[in-house]
Amino acid sequence: MAPEDIGDDELALLLNEIVERYGYDFTSYSTASVKRRISRLFILDHFKSFEEFRKTVLTEKNYIRRFVQEITVNVTEMFRDPGFYKLLRTQVLPVLATYPFVRIWHAGCSTGEEVYSMAIMLKEVGIMEKSLMYATDINPDVLDQVMKGIYPLRSLKLFSENYILSGGKEDFSSYYTAKYDLAKFDDELRSKMIVSTHNLVSDRSFNEFQLIICRNVLIYFNKPLQDKVLELFDASLEPRGYLALGSKEQIKFASISSRYEQLDPKEKIWRKLQ
């Protein structure tokens, strides 16, 4: 079934049934994206009709887990947008280094490439010991990957190029051990990570942070939900804390925008005024 063949009404109905049955609320997600993901699931799992799909989601045990896994988009990479990481390294981390402890929240961290990138920078700046990285996502399966810290070796070329472009000066291969076609990052990098599921739609603020990183997650939400999640971040950020979003995400039209200043005209990092 092509994305354009999925009716708005049948989709809305199913998403509402999923909220009632399982508590997962995808009703405020980008319709275009959800339709494309469902269309992809039709092919992967050989559904023949929307009704068959609906039945499976609502009645088959454990299928909701697969639904959550596949409706969300988990694509990510280490040091994606090197300029963004360079700004974190040169302007944000030196400020955080002056604090007695550092709490960082990676919301929607997917398989953890972003969190390992941060761990490497914290180590290089020399503040790993006093830092904690909270890595959260709605999808428990990607969090298993975060715990393992194992990535396909073929991705490492790109990761290491990104690392160098972001201002990394060490030998990137010293951070992992390659075995067959996999690369395992050092356990030390994981020692300061706290990994947990957290749903940005329905779960609350759980701590106060000096830096919140949420990249390429808001693009999947409609405008009202984007605003609501930005409010959640605002409530979870200390005065003078930093909020970092994906390269095409904005707080410009959100209610919190007047309380933030952007560090740099290009990179999407803001500092809370007070």
Place this chain on the structure above:
Amino acid sequence: MAKATVNGDFRVVAMGGSAGSLEVILQAFRELTNTRIATVLVIHRKESLHSALPEMLNTKSHVTVKEAEEKERIMPAHVYIAPADYHLLIEPDGTFSLDYSEKVNFSRPSIDVTFECAAAVFGKKVIGVLLSGGNADGVAGLKAIKKAGGMCVVQNPKSALVSFMPQHAMNELEVDKTLGSGEIGAFLNSIQ
């Protein structure tokens, strides 16, 4: 997910190109004066060159050329360029969403993705235009546009620097029009 309708009575040109399309696009937009249409442009390009595109393409007319922004509403008299390394989706209410999902046809942005969304949202108001390129991206999208009642236009493969993409489209579906590399601007201006 409330059912929304797209308001405004204007045609949407969904244009895609790959290798060899930039020159054609530059010329077309230099000539573009039609403020009744909205154009959504997906080009396969190196990321480093991508951010320069809006300036390179800027028209001298009252048509604004810009990168498509997250949840921005599609309006006539605008050319929207898909940003590098994201798919450009269109919501039922006529706003854009960006998407960082898997590449499609080895491409992100993928022409198919944007064309299929345009077909779903704008139906027969869409005019799909596929230009020079060496990749099959865009052909499935043109088919979706055709199925939704829109119009399908390709660059004449003989005039294309790389003919594979438009030729593949002509093999796969009945296109409504083929245009020479220098005729695209005039065609866009003729759209009512």
